[in-house]
Amino acid sequence: MSTVQALEPGSRHELRVGISPDAPDEDKVKDEVGAFGYCHSYESSSRYDGPGLRVVLFMSGCLLRCTYCHNPDTWHLKDGTYVSAEQVLKRLGDFAPSLRSLGGGLTISGGEAMVQLAFAKRIFAGAKAMGLHTAIETSGFLGDRVDDSFLSVVDLFLLDIKSSNPDTYRKVTGRDIAPTLRFAERLASINKPVWVRFTLVPGFTDDPANVEGIAKFVAPMKNVEWVEVQPFHQMGEFKWKAMGLEYKHYDTPPPSRDLVNRVIEQFRSAGCNAR
Template identity: 35%
Template sequence: MEKTIRVHSYESMGTFDGPGLRYVVFLQGCPFRCLYCANPDTIDAVGESKETSPDYIYEQAVSMKPFFGKRGGITFSGGEPTVQAEALIPLFERLKAAGVHICVDTNGTVWNSHVEELLRLTDLVLLDVKEINPERHSHITGRSNEQTLHTAEWLEASGHPFWLRYVLVPGLSDAEEDLHKLGQHFKDFRQIQRVELLPYHTLGVHKYEALGWEYQLRDIKENTPEQLVRAEEILRKYFPQLVVN
């Protein structure tokens, strides 16, 4: 009997989580505690999520397949999807057999045999690198970035295509030195199809209030156009495939 999957919510026609139109499934649970997390209600392993049959997700994805076109498909986001890797593997096998394109949006910090199998079944990985500097990464997330970098190396060595995503947070992840180090670290990776520079936003702040949590970055403003332009100038030296979202 297949295991149920803890689902937080869905987005029926997403356009920001992989190529084309996507059916986005936001899963529950994440080992990171990012200071700027836009979905803090997905961090807890249970939260207000619903135990969901893989059959339901499969049927929804297949029913939407006519809308996906040649590029779209299903994206598993979160939270951190790899936390539930073992339960997701049979679903991924069925989705692949049905010809549904699969993306996984991951911070790359969970690694075991189930995660490795899950990523082999994934068509495109969206790898969120929070910071290249270990100390600043730990400050932002509460965890090391060592495994995230190892996951990127595994994807590269396995010939597995991925997108690199980076959120530019003023005062936290926008140091020019770190942007250069990020570029130098990844510039020769052949499997990076796209690099996304994502502006910092405060759209999730109201969720902290609803949870009764203090939002620790309340004094940090969203990026100025000048900050984004400067970061883009630096990263484009290393990544011709850079996109600013």
């Protein structure tokens, strides 16, 4: 049984491994209460992960294995810290007055928060009770697990659509694309606000047809407020090396400014608000 520990402040770029060796596998989480969960860290002053100034909580556990992931130390629960939702909310409460005054709130990222759905829901509900805006960054792969009560405590979905081509999606994530697209369509059907995020990886996801496929899928969705093009970077390379994982992107360069502009323009030409 994992030991409850203190939630650590820090950065998504810090390596944290082997903290809770008795944790279950990320695909075997069975928790309907959500009083405790596994987290990597939190940041207290992000202006990137949703509107305004935000606290970002990085949860542990993910079923995707993206080849360019910059946080592979969030894949497994065993690498996270076992904390109580009560402690998370108490710490969040310290920031709440400033977050409200600056138009911000709480974003839960990962990893994939839907691995620990009850834990995430409890924290979101607590944040809403503080009057905070709530957002989740998710691949949508586990969207079929989400019920209406969970949707009611999340104001914004930062939805990663990594490819429109099923073969490319499986190549870069190890999973099927269909659950993500199904979840996107569900969010559109209830008009839930979404920012679509697309990671631009030269030689992997930059094919014009791949980008065009995402653009045409997203453009008719009136709930999608932004498409955000995220350039690939090498900031997570050291984690792969430290964890003894095979990293396929040692020679992958960041996308050029011209390439980023081309992709943004593809989204805009299709009718998306893109940046």
